[in-house]
Amino acid sequence: MKESKKGYIIWNWAPQILILDHPAIGGIMTHCGWNSILESVSAGLSMITWPMFAEQSYNEKLVVDVLKIGVPVGVKEMKFWMSLGDEAMVRREEIVKAVVLLMGSSQESKEMRKRARKLGDASKKTVEEGGASYNNLIQLIQELKSLKISKALGKSRVCN
CATH class of the missing domain: 3.40.50.2000 (Glycogen Phosphorylase B;)
Known part of the structure; x- marks a missing residue:
């Protein structure tokens, strides 16, 4: 070579x-x-x-x-x-x-x-944007954000 x-x-x-x-x-x-x-x-x-x-x-x-x-x-x-x-x-x-x-x-x-x-x-x-894998990843991210928000709200209710 x-x-x-x-x-x-x-x-x-x-x-x-x-x-x-x-x-x-x-x-x-x-x-x-x-x-x-x-x-x-x-x-x-x-x-x-x-x-x-x-x-x-x-x-x-x-x-x-x-x-x-x-x-x-x-x-x-x-x-x-x-x-x-x-x-x-x-x-x-x-x-x-x-x-x-x-x-x-x-x-x-x-x-x-x-x-x-x-x-x-x-x-x-x-x-690509709009494709099935793209959409599934976006949906996963949204669900994780939602889970994080609901856990944060749950903690704040316990503290009150």
Whole structure:
């Protein structure tokens, strides 16, 4: 990297949301943790899924089978990460196949990326003023203010 002056290494925290929103990013390979999925969907990106443990295989099913915005690399069985052996390895051919499908020019590839962009657009609208998430946050803030006021009134009545 140093000699070619290409690439970039980030040693500490990486601004993942900014990276995912960059126009040069065409997709993401993810272990299927919930935060990574939410960030990818918000950025309108298709995913290559590589679940490791816990709920990640369920999240992969959502991304691949339900939303149809992901390509699995072929992990068949969840194992405790300390006990991973050669049988749990994902072969390079599977990764190449997934990247080609994710980034390819086939109709299936185009449709997957289109669905991902559509979900990204919808997620952005929900946090804009008037969107469902925006409205829910405003409602929560109002309820917390109301609770604070009612507690303050309750204390003042007790003191009188």
